[in-house]
Amino acid sequence: MRVGLFVTCLIDMMRPEIGFSVIKLIEKAGFQVSVPDAQTCCGQPAYNSGDRPLARDLAEKTLREFEQFDYVVVPSGSCGGMIRAHYGDLFRDDPELMGRYARLQPRVFELTDFLVNVAKIQLEPGAFEGAVTYHDSCSGLRELGVKAQPRELLAQVGVTVNEMKGCEHCCGFGGTFAVKYGDISTAIVDEKCANIKASGAETVVLGDLGCMLNIEGRLRRTGDTSTRVLHIAQVLADDVPRNAS
Known part of the structure; x- marks a missing residue:
């Protein structure tokens, strides 16, 4: 098909x-x-x-x-x-x-x-090591019902998820929201970054590049150069770059 x-x-x-x-x-x-x-x-x-x-x-x-x-x-x-x-x-x-x-x-x-x-895919464990935390993007969660699916797939490849506080909360991007309301957007993403760090995971995984760029950008601007920010496709396909940061 x-x-x-x-x-x-x-x-x-x-x-x-x-x-x-x-x-x-x-x-x-x-x-x-x-x-x-x-x-x-x-x-x-x-x-x-x-x-x-x-x-x-x-x-x-x-x-x-x-x-x-x-x-x-x-x-x-x-x-x-x-x-x-x-x-x-x-x-x-x-x-x-x-x-x-x-x-x-x-x-x-x-x-x-x-x-x-x-597809009902069955994946095998890959080379990825370490626990991750997962950010649920607003549109995927609320408009498409995406919640359990990424976690099921991460479990298939042997990745442990440390759930962060407020995993379903917005990252502050919201498309044009981040442009129109910059100060509010920054406050929201700062809370998200704090929750990521508190989870104890060295990697945050998600399924929306807008959220990915917003979270990664804020982490780097606030001095965090070690927390990896990855799209779930990279983890599932075993395509995580060695220098992912």
Whole structure:
């Protein structure tokens, strides 16, 4: 069966190695992966900022590029949440688009949800050593129900999770929220960083690159150069760089 990988803007521009880890995992599960060359943004920044015409254009473009696939996999709770939970709002005044979207929507999955509930993948322990703590991204958790899936997969590869206080709390990024309300965003991510350190884990793992960059950036700016910040695909695919920091 064919999987269309919605690679996301941030992975494409800033951490392409994560995209290759995602492909590795999906292929390991026995699926053929395609990455449409013309894909761009899911439309979430425009949608969150109130620019519905632009968000609608991007949603229609995404629909056109991905409706051919048996499944669409997104290695990001925020982009996955946008596609699966909010495109219906953008298409509600167009019956033809709404019908096409209704056929695509149930085939859109966040990466770990796909691996557990569709692919039913069984992974072997890899080279990763040490305990991790896990950050639940807001969109993945609340819009897509991603909670147990990443923990189940980490257990498969033999990784122990030290749950941090407030693991379900926002990291402060929230897309345009971090731009509009910088001081509040900083206070939120400072609390998240403190909880990560208090967990005793040397690595924080998550499934959303926006959260990843926000947390990692704040850790480094406050002098923490040792806590590793990794996308779950890197850990599951045994693609953790030796100098990950």
